[in-house]
Amino acid sequence: SLLAYSIIPYTLLPSAMTSFHKQPPYEHAPTADGGGGGDDDDDDNGVNPFVAKYTASCFCGAVQYEAQDDPINGTYCHCRGCQVLHGAPFQWASIFHKSSIRFITTMDNINFYNSETNANEHDLPCKLSCKHCKTPVADEGRNMFLSFPTLFRFPRGSPFPFSFRPVSHMFYGSRCVDILDGLPKYEGKAKQSKEMVEKEILQW
Secondary structure, three states: OHHOOOOOEEEEEEOOHHHHHHHOOOOOOOOOOOOOOOOOOOHHHOOOOOOOOOOOOOOOOOOEEEEEEOOOOEEEEEHHHHHHHOOOEEEEEEEEEEEEEEEEHHHHHEEEEEEOEEEEOOOOOEEEEEEEOOOEEEOOOOOOOOOOOHEOOOOOOOOOHHHOOOOEEHHHHOOOOOOOOOEEEOOOOOOOOOOOOOHOOOOO
C-alpha cells in the first residue's frame, strides 16, 4: 500500500485516540456548529502563520483542505488495495508533511477507514473520503498526508505544477496496465524492492 511511506515507528497513546483533531491537519477545521477554524494570522507558540498555496476539494465540496507548501514526493501506486478502493488501475498521490495541510471544512463530513482492520475509525494509517459524495480525498499515514492531485483547483487548462508530478511507480508487480513513461518502477515498495526494467516488462 502507498501508506507504506509512513515508516517511522508510531505509538498510539490513549489520549491520541481522542485528540487527533487537535493535531495537523485537523486542528483548524471548523466544527459543525460553526465554531473553531483557523486564522491565517495566528502565530501561536511561535509557529509561522499558515498561508495557503493550494486548495483541494471533493466532488460536492463538503470536504476541503489547503496546502501551504509543495508536495515533497509523488508516486503512482499499483497495489491491489488502491486499485479496488479507487476503482481505477492505480492511485496517483502527492505526499505532504501533515503540518503543510489544514482542513477548512468540518470533520463531520469526513469518513475514516482503516483497510487493515476494516473499521470506520481514525486508526492510522487510514483513508479519508467524503461522507456525502464518497470521493476519496486523502490517505493519512502516521507521519505523512497523501493527497490526490486531481482534487486540487489548478487554473483550468493549465498543466499540473511540476512538484505534483510522480517520480516513480510502486507495487508495479501488481499492475493491471503497463505505463511505459520512463519513470522508475518497483515491484513492491519504492526503493525497498526490486526495480523493474521497462525493456524486460515489454517481454512479459
